[in-house]
């Protein structure tokens with residue numbers, strides 16, 4: 001086989017939101033195989049759950065995108081090499097040292113005490129506005145788009161509060177966030193620059209504040225910048241990471257999660273009966289079934305290693321196809337079935353938040369947010385129904401992370 005014969009990665013989804021079908025074939029026939037990237041480079045693709053976990057836990061693989069062989073999947077990735085790196089793209093010990101600077105803010109204890117009440121308040125407020133708009137639409141006998149009028153706003157306003165964005169800036173900033181989270185790559189890259197500029201200005205403002213707030217930027221300024229552990233640019237880079245790391249994944253998880261619950265009325269009925277008990281299971285299954293952030297777990301080999309009987313050599317690229325791993329029949333029986341009642345399913349089993357030292361730092365924060373959203377949505381709007389069939393909806397570009405562009409609904 002020549003390089004040109006290798007399949008080109010990312011693989012396209014062929015229909016709606018289902019993972020590319022080639023993953024199922026590779027898991028059976030060639031769990032570790034080679035793929036060709038957009039720039040002509042070659043990388044290893046790992047499609048089984050166990051192999052992905054082994055790779056993502058290994059210190060022989062590097063998350064540094066400047067390391068030789070690091071697989072980029074679009075031109076923006078090569079550009080990103082020039083930016084100040086965040087700990088997402090560092091290896092230990094630097095990675096652990098910077099990750100520790102934010103750790104306290106995302107522990108279960110902090111999320112429950114500090115962020116959960118704020119999330120509940122914001123979700124309630126956004127939901128009430130959504131209800132008013134939906135009722136007006138109903139008078140015109142029109143549906144309302146749940147993404148544009150709800151799913152985009154809740155996570156965005158929540159992360160602004162976490163970062164201490166002043167209320168006066170919210171409206172203008174939301175426009176850039178909305179475009180950045182859109183499912184078109186070009187529009188998203190342009191809006192990025194505006195957001196970056198804004199965050200840099202916000203950090204400068206916080207440095208001058210006489211009374212530091214409880215928000216993450218104020219904490220980084222007080223605890224890291226003032227003692228000289230981070231520069232202003234590094235604080236801005238970290239704040240930008242928090243602003244952007246998971247917003248699109250959260251929006252897509254809300255939209256796809258709700259879409260799927262509406263398609264599974266029995267499971268939706270169970271959630272309505274026992275929302276507090278089942279919310280965590282719903283979130284777990286949504287993150288497994290969709291893997292909203294399925295293209296990020298990429299690494300470069302720093303030292304030769306064997307995984308799944310395959311030698312991966314120094315300087316080669318490795319892509320852990322966590323979306324495929326989340327549908328691995330060896331790990332999850334009947335993996336293509338959406339089932340919130342999967343027996344024995346633990347939060348750590350899904351790779352929706354990654355695995356190993358780079359596992360999502362805001363996992364508990366994101367799970368809490370999704371739980372709140374699903375519970376409040378089904379309680380406040382028990383009669384919610386789709387205005388279009390799944391096949392009539394439009395989805396993200398087929399080689400991007402899974403996302404749905406619209407979710408028109410009626411309240412009754």
Ligand code: HEM
Pocket residue numbers: 056063087088089099241242243245246247249250253287291292293296297298351352353354355357358359360361362363365366
């Ligand atoms: C449903 C929502 C989310 C999903 C599915 C998700 C998924 C992921 C995944 C798969 C990784 C691992 C990437 C890798 O292997 O290199 C990751 C890392 C990370 N995520 Fe999330 N994420 C979400 C929300 C968030 C949010 C809201 C934030 C910030 C507030 C966030 C912050 C981070 C950070 C900082 C890392 C890097 C951790 C490290 O390198 O040590 N994520 N996330």
